[in-house]
Amino acid sequence: MIKYALLFVALLFSSQICTAQDVDKILKERGEVYFSFELKPETNPGEQLAIIDGIISIDKVTTTKVLAYANTKGFEQFQKLSYSIDVLTAPSMLLSQKEIDGSGSRVNWDYYPNYSEYIDIMNQFVTDYPSLCELVNIGSTVEGRDLLFIHINNNLGTEADEPEFMYTSSMHGDELTGYILMLRLIEHLLENYGTDERIATLVNEIDIWINPLANPDGTFAAGDQSVFGATRFNANYIDLNRNYPDPEDGPHPDGNTYQDETQAFMDFADAHHFTLSANLHTGAEVVNYPWDTWAKLAADDDWWYYISRQYADTAHTFAPAGYLTDLNDGITNGYAWYSISGGRQDYMNYEKQCREFTLELSSTKLPPPSQLPDFWEYNYRSLLSYLGQSLFGVRGLITDANTGEAVHAEVFIESHDKDQSQVFSSLQIGNYHRLLHSGTYSITYRAEGYEPFIVNNVVVANDSTTIINVQLDSLVGIEDITPQTQVFIYPNPVEDIINIRLAEISKEIVLINSSGIAVSKIVPTSKNSQLDVSRLSKGMYFLVIRFEEHTDYRKIIVQ
Structure with missing residues (x-):
């Protein structure tokens, strides 16, 4: 702890422009250095940032000025690009340890719990509300x-037709406004369950998961007794928000192995079926929505704009003028701000088909403890509203038409879904939850071994729910179905x-193929038709012939 205090004093009373020896000392002491630099005017800013982000960890971009972190390896590589830098005091050391530790309490949530206090608080929630919550490591x-x-x-412990929702905070260990807001949100949900109808609805109808501290090694880098000296990176000096598989750059986009924290969260996501989530940060005041890695817009860009605008506008109603107004009055497309690779937001959206945005709660990464109640007041209504959005859109159950058992099926919005934006029903009970902006849609439900089912003219309104339960007909044994109309198919097998x-x-x-996916379709104008199957893979297919009153099937072999 003493070494961090000495380093803080040295930086506080020195020029922001440090010598190489100063940087070496900071890196040796903390494993990361915080600095700023100006983009070069003669080169496209986006191209510069794309190159730089693969070397160091960009924190914030304002016009041509960039704030960033680097570990030893990254800083050495960055120096070769010949930017002039200003080394800055670490955000977690701008206040003294005495100011950060403060004299607040859990009564007002105007303090930062140390690590043991954090563990005790999480356990106490379960002790106080055993029927409403459980602690999961x-x-x-x-x-x-x-x-x-x-x-x-x-x-708890019962599978139900409910969306799963996740809040996590502070995967950058020195960004701690969300740490307190998430602890307080847990308390708010539990304390008000019996008296607030809205809270009761959220708890009764949504499976809620909240992780207040996603990088405790970074948060308590200087010791378990204080968040003073917290670091952005984990204990291996890796930025966890660059350590996930990337839609564009693939596995290990940062060149590092998946960290223990990353792997734990990926395993957790694999074991669940999240509909909606948010990743809480600080350092700016803005709602950042997908994509971060691509310039192209998400399939649900209009929905993202609506949801992000709703969050920011609600916060504006209860906050002083100027709060949460960065970029487009408090919201931004991630790539339009600056591109990153390996972020968790894009991973959750692309790999897990879970809608996730990144919420930047405060310009100051580690605000004075006395300000924490204010940030709660500004945000808690928006946090509850965003949580409630997981109940809206199109939802229902997908089951086997013969057995009634749950079917794990794809839910695909025709002429809309792209870049893995489709969702899937859960294997346990067959429930699905497709968040959508208002409009009229055509939805295809398909699963391996089943005939696809299409529902046209599905009307969706914002902040409301459309329920469509679907029963899928199995393809197993359809060659034994007696046709109701005379059908001649030749040759079969066919080339x-x-x-x-x-x-x-x-x-x-x-x-359709054996996975239930339509590979060819025609609308006949006469009794005689032809299908070209020459480009299809060899194997078994099913011909589905739909008439006004019934449907006939034929098994086809392509050889």
């Missing part, structure tokens, strides 16, 4: 600290062209 950090979630629901002769004109003819 999803793994350990590099240094062995716990990665903890509070799981809140009125039917190129298959001829179809019908006793009456059908509405449509669809060829």
